[in-house]
Amino acid sequence: MLNKTAHLSPSKQLAMNYFRVAIVLFGAQLLFGLVIGLQYLFPGFLYEVVDFSVARMIHINALVVWMLYAMIGSVYLMLPDETGIEKPVGMGLGKLAFWVLTAAVAVVVVVFLFIQVGPGKESSIWFINEGREYLEAPRWADIGIVVVVLIFYANVFFTYMKGKKTGIMTVMVANLMAVAGLYLAGMFFTDNISMDQYWWWWVIHLWVEATWEVFVGTLAAYALLRVIGAKREIVEMWLWIEVLMLFGSGILGLGHHYFWIGTPEYWWEIGALFSSLEPVPLVAMFVHVLYDWGKEQGAHEAGGKGNAITNGPTMAWVTVNAFGNFLGAGIWGFFHTLPQVNIYTHGSQFTAAHGHLAFFGAYATILVGMMYLGIQDSYGLKKLKATFKSKMALFLITFGMLGMAVALTIAGYEQVLVERAELGAGWQAFFTAQNLPWYVQAMVWREIMGVVVFLGFVYLVWDLLTIGKVEAAAEEA
Amino acid sequence: MAGKKASVWTSISFWRRSAAWVTGLATILLIWLTFDTMAQIRMGTDQELKEGIKRRIPAPTVINYKIDYKYDEKRGLEAPVIGPEKQPLFGKELSPKEAAALLHLGKLTSQSKNCMDCHTLLGNGGYYAPDLTKAWLDPMWEQTMPAMTGKKTKEEAMVAFLMHPDKYPTHARMMPNLGITEQEAKGLVAFLKHMSSIDTNGYPRGFSKTIKEFQTGGTYAK
Ligand code: HEM
Ligand code: HEM
Numbered sequence: 001m002l003n004k005t006a007h008l009s010p011s012k013q014l015a016m017n018y019f020r021v022a023i024v025l026f027g028a029q030l031l032f033g034l035v036i037g038l039q040y041l042f043p044g045f046l047y048e049v050v051d052f053s054v055a056r057m058i059h060i061n062a063l064v065v066w067m068l069y070a071m072i073g074s075v076y077l078m079l080p081d082e083t084g085i086e087k088p089v090g091m092g093l094g095k096l097a098f099w100v101l102t103a104a105v106a107v108v109v110v111v112f113l114f115i116q117v118g119p120g121k122e123s124s125i126w127f128i129n130e131g132r133e134y135l136e137a138p139r140w141a142d143i144g145i146v147v148v149v150l151i152f153y154a155n156v157f158f159t160y161m162k163g164k165k166t167g168i169m170t171v172m173v174a175n176l177m178a179v180a181g182l183y184l185a186g187m188f189f190t191d192n193i194s195m196d197q198y199w200w201w202w203v204i205h206l207w208v209e210a211t212w213e214v215f216v217g218t219l220a221a222y223a224l225l226r227v228i229g230a231k232r233e234i235v236e237m238w239l240w241i242e243v244l245m246l247f248g249s250g251i252l253g254l255g256h257h258y259f260w261i262g263t264p265e266y267w268w269e270i271g272a273l274f275s276s277l278e279p280v281p282l283v284a285m286f287v288h289v290l291y292d293w294g295k296e297q298g299a300h301e302a303g304g305k306g307n308a309i310t311n312g313p314t315m316a317w318v319t320v321n322a323f324g325n326f327l328g329a330g331i332w333g334f335f336h337t338l339p340q341v342n343i344y345t346h347g348s349q350f351t352a353a354h355g356h357l358a359f360f361g362a363y364a365t366i367l368v369g370m371m372y373l374g375i376q377d378s379y380g381l382k383k384l385k386a387t388f389k390s391k392m393a394l395f396l397i398t399f400g401m402l403g404m405a406v407a408l409t410i411a412g413y414e415q416v417l418v419e420r421a422e423l424g425a426g427w428q429a430f431f432t433a434q435n436l437p438w439y440v441q442a443m444v445w446r447e448i449m450g451v452v453v454f455l456g457f458v459y460l461v462w463d464l465l466t467i468g469k470v471e472a473a474a475e476e477a
Numbered sequence: 478m479a480g481k482k483a484s485v486w487t488s489i490s491f492w493r494r495s496a497a498w499v500t501g502l503a504t505i506l507l508i509w510l511t512f513d514t515m516a517q518i519r520m521g522t523d524q525e526l527k528e529g530i531k532r533r534i535p536a537p538t539v540i541n542y543k544i545d546y547k548y549d550e551k552r553g554l555e556a557p558v559i560g561p562e563k564q565p566l567f568g569k570e571l572s573p574k575e576a577a578a579l580l581h582l583g584k585l586t587s588q589s590k591n592c593m594d595c596h597t598l599l600g601n602g603g604y605y606a607p608d609l610t611k612a613w614l615d616p617m618w619e620q621t622m623p624a625m626t627g628k629k630t631k632e633e634a635m636v637a638f639l640m641h642p643d644k645y646p647t648h649a650r651m652m653p654n655l656g657i658t659e660q661e662a663k664g665l666v667a668f669l670k671h672m673s674s675i676d677t678n679g680y681p682r683g684f685s686k687t688i689k690e691f692q693t694g695g696t697y698a699k
């Protein structure tokens with residue numbers, strides 16, 4: 001992952017830079033996850049040094065930022081392949097934007113970690129901490145991010161206009177505009193907490209349950225073309241169907257966050273109806289990946305050409321993505337999406353179970369898959385086969401995340417039944433549930449499974465650093 | 478597909494057009510609903526409060542009133558009950574301007590101290606500490622906390638707690654000292670009291686029901 005990129009097109013070189021930062025931030029995310037998991041068990045751990053809120057903020061911001069990095073990287077990776085242009089329009093600016101963004105991220109992390117909180121003044125919102133979950137980045141950084149993203153978008157847009165216009169790129173260009181535009185909805189201050197959360201969800205939900213999902217659809221389409229040689233017409237037709245279903249359900253599915261924040265009761269019906277449909281495209285995406293794989297593999301074997309897969313680790317991660325997206329977002333999301341259920345589960349460990357499995361299943365997986373594609377290109381390999389380390393990484397991370405989600409689901413049940421249903425969610429009710437032996441046990445298991453995930457991550461980094469060289473040597477021999 | 482007389486189900490242009498239409502329609506519906514919701518969740522006015530007109534999010538001067546959270550037979554859920562008795566915060570009735578300024582300070586402080594990454598507000602945020610949606614009405618603030626902090630009223634007790642949570646722990650999992658000043662703490666109390674007056678369609682359900690069942694009056698008692 002570190003060298004061998006000199007022969008790559010400028011676009012792909014930049015992609016690798018984005019991937020490198022992404023993987024570092026992924027590691028930071030996991031470390032801070034382990035810290036807050038530990039604080040559940042030992043509340044004195046780092047008390048008033050790195051408090052839960054500080055470590056949690058870094059955990060979830062590192063998450064969002066590494067995913068954005070890996071997403072931008074993936075776009076630069078596919079750009080030359082899809083448009084036929086090796087050097088995107090405005091590449092110099094694109095490179096500069098990468099360094100500016102990375103410097104800004106570093107400054108924000110340092111401020112989060114060492115300044116942490118500010119006085120109750122506008123200047124705190126501008127320079128220290130905006131204090132809204134996921135969007136904690138101070139306003140100056142928000143504006144910086146918008147500028148950098150505009151430069152990135154200009155790269156992509158003008159290259160698209162100049163080159164081939166494939167269906168995949170058309171979806172990508174239109175969707176990226178929505179991703180960027182939605183971020184603006186989270187950039188203002190209001191004293192009205194209901195208004196605040198109304199627009200906050202425009203960013204969070206319309207990202208992860210609409211635009212990012214479409215993004216994943218385009219990545220999966222691109223990966224299937226490259227990795228198993230799927231037919232473009234079929235892949236692109238599916239992509240449009242996915243766009244239809246994802247936006248058709250996801251946009252109004254937003255209503256499932258407007259049940260209890262002061263918004264009118266009609267959101268119960270709208271949110272319930274449309275968000276219940278959200279799992280449908282996720283099933284479709286799952287079926288699509290498996291079906292195409294089976295078909296291409298069959299055709300290959302019938303033609304005596306052996307294995308259809310040209311990149312083992314990517315295909316494995318894309319498959320885990322197809323299933324994980326359906327399980328974490330589709331199944332775990334549907335569990336609590338009806339208002340009749342959500343009035344009890346809202347803001348409980350159940351939400352955390354879903355949040356973890358969905359972010360992992362839907363996004364972490366496919367983005368790691370894209371990194372392996374980048375490695376294959378960097379070393380100019382015809383085939384990239386999974387190594388022992390690739391397999392350990394995939395197994396440990398997936399098993400650990402599933403284990404975490406199961407533990408959190410059990411904790412969530414306990415909390416919902418005791419704190420919410422039985423005791424009615426007050427301060428004492430909250431702690432009564434937090435101190436139940438079974439709840440505490442679940443929190444221990446969450447942490448153990450977190451360590452398993454981290455071990456898998458170590459294998460992942462090790463593999464990304466070495467697999468290219470190993471395979472290149474094998475290919476030469 | 479090209480060449481052959483393709484069925485509409487395998488026609489890319491059919492799906493592309495359908496995707497555009499469905500996305501457009503969903504977006505238009507969302508924007509329309511947003512306009513309606515914006516009108517319903519704008520903050521009310523002092524005049525509306527005085528006339529007893531219900532708003533989902535009342536004016537900042539709601540902090541001059543007594544707030545309760547009671548089961549509403551007709552809606553089948555709990556809803557805030559505001560006034561008509563006054564119960565001015567810190568014993569002093571505030572003008573609309575003063576109340577708005579205090580609420581502004583409180584909301585700003587809640588963000589700059591990042592309450593939301595430990596607590597949930599309206600059910601959204603971190604799950605490490607109790608939900609603050611109806612914290613103003615929590616039974617713990619009636620007697621336990623004023624006694625512990627040596628204050629006469631719950632708002633004074635809240636200020637004392639928020640300024641020095643490390644001095645008044647009730648559980649092993651403690652809230653840290655966030656360097657909150659007295660004025661900021663007062664703002665936060667106004668913010669919490671205001672939040673408890675928001676009509677959340679009955680969330681949290683049965684708020685402190687069991688605890689209240691053993692007492693007379695209060696939030697869940699009919
Ligand atoms: C990849 C897609 C998805 C991701 C990454 C995701 C992630 C999340 C996260 C992180 C939260 C917690 C937000 C917070 O911090 O307050 C959340 C909440 C929620 N999600 Fe998802 N989600 C996805 C898809 C879905 C789907 C398809 C459904 C429904 C079928 C769903 C239903 C919900 C509901 C109802 C909540 C609110 C939970 C509560 O009331 O506390 N999600 N989601
Ligand atoms: C080492 C493994 C990990 C551990 C120990 C861990 C632990 C935690 C903890 C303790 C929280 C705070 C929940 C709360 O407020 O009570 C949290 C939040 C969160 N984590 Fe992790 N985490 C880990 C890995 C991950 C991964 C890999 C992802 C995504 C791919 C992720 C996504 C999230 C999200 C989205 C939230 C916010 C959830 C919400 O508000 O509902 N975490 N994590």
Ligand SMILES: [Fe+2]
Nearest residue numbers: 205209254256
């Ligand atoms: Fe959602």
